[in-house]
Amino acid sequence: MVSRRLAREEGHRRKFLCVVDDTPECDRAVVYAATRAIHTAGAVVLLYVIPPGDFQHWRGVEEMMRAEAMDEARQRLAVTAERVHAFAPGVDAELVIREGQPAEAIHRLIDEDRDVAILVLAAGTGSEGPGPLVSSIAARAVPPFPIPVTIVPGDLDDEDIAAVA
Numbered sequence: 001m002v003s004r005r006l007a008r009e010e011g012h013r014r015k016f017l018c019v020v021d022d023t024p025e026c027d028r029a030v031v032y033a034a035t036r037a038i039h040t041a042g043a044v045v046l047l048y049v050i051p052p053g054d055f056q057h058w059r060g061v062e063e064m065m066r067a068e069a070m071d072e073a074r075q076r077l078a079v080t081a082e083r084v085h086a087f088a089p090g091v092d093a094e095l096v097i098r099e100g101q102p103a104e105a106i107h108r109l110i111d112e113d114r115d116v117a118i119l120v121l122a123a124g125t126g127s128e129g130p131g132p133l134v135s136s137i138a139a140r141a142v143p144p145f146p147i148p149v150t151i152v153p154g155d156l157d158d159e160d161i162a163a164v165a
Contacts, residue, residue: 004114014042014117015094017109019049019102020080023131025154028122028161030080032152034088035165036118043092044084045116048073049105050097073097087158102133110147119145122152 016033020026033044050069074097081093098105110116124131134151152161 013115014040015045015113015115016042017045017047017106017116017119018080019106019121019133020046020076021048021102021133022076023124023133025122025124025131025152026080027083028152028154028156029120030083031087031158032122032150032156032161032165033118033120034084034091034093035162036120037091038088039165042117043094043115044088045094045096045109045113046077046080046084047096047098047105047109048077049102050099051102052100070097107145110145117147119147119149120152121149122154125154 014037016037018026018029018033020030030044030046036042037044050073074095077095077097081095084091084093096109098109100108106119110119121134122131123134131154156164
């Protein structure tokens with residue numbers, strides 16, 4: 001069952017969800033979401049998903065690996081939030097870290113935060129295709145995302161994004 005979005009209700013605002021990863025196209029999605037948020041008095045939610053690891057080692061090693069993954073997630077989110085603020089001063093950037101498969105983490109976050117109204121992704125520009133996340137989401141038939149998904153061409157520069165956002 002799809003939860004009704006609350007972004008247009010009093011006391012709520014539209015949130016643009018971006019998945020932060022190490023792909024070059026990630027920045028394109030973030031810039032687009034920040035630009036849309038500033039034009040609509042919205043906010044940006046930056047989600048970093050730590051992939052399920054082989055944390056089945058000795059307890060000390062498992063804790064160290066998990067701590068390193070969390071540190072990397074926090075650092076990448078901090079840098080990405082700076083990018084949001086540089087491009088869209090005054091726009092809030094909420095930082096969220098989850099463990100698991102990206103598509104499942106995205107679904108859970110959308111279910112939990114009913115202000116999230118649009119998922120923004122960017123397509124890769126390489127010959128390998130649009131990128132692993134866009135490909136997995138495009139191929140995923142069930143369950144469908146309960147919100148619109150915007151896919152930004154990965155080869156747009158900041159000026160092009162500003163013109164279309």
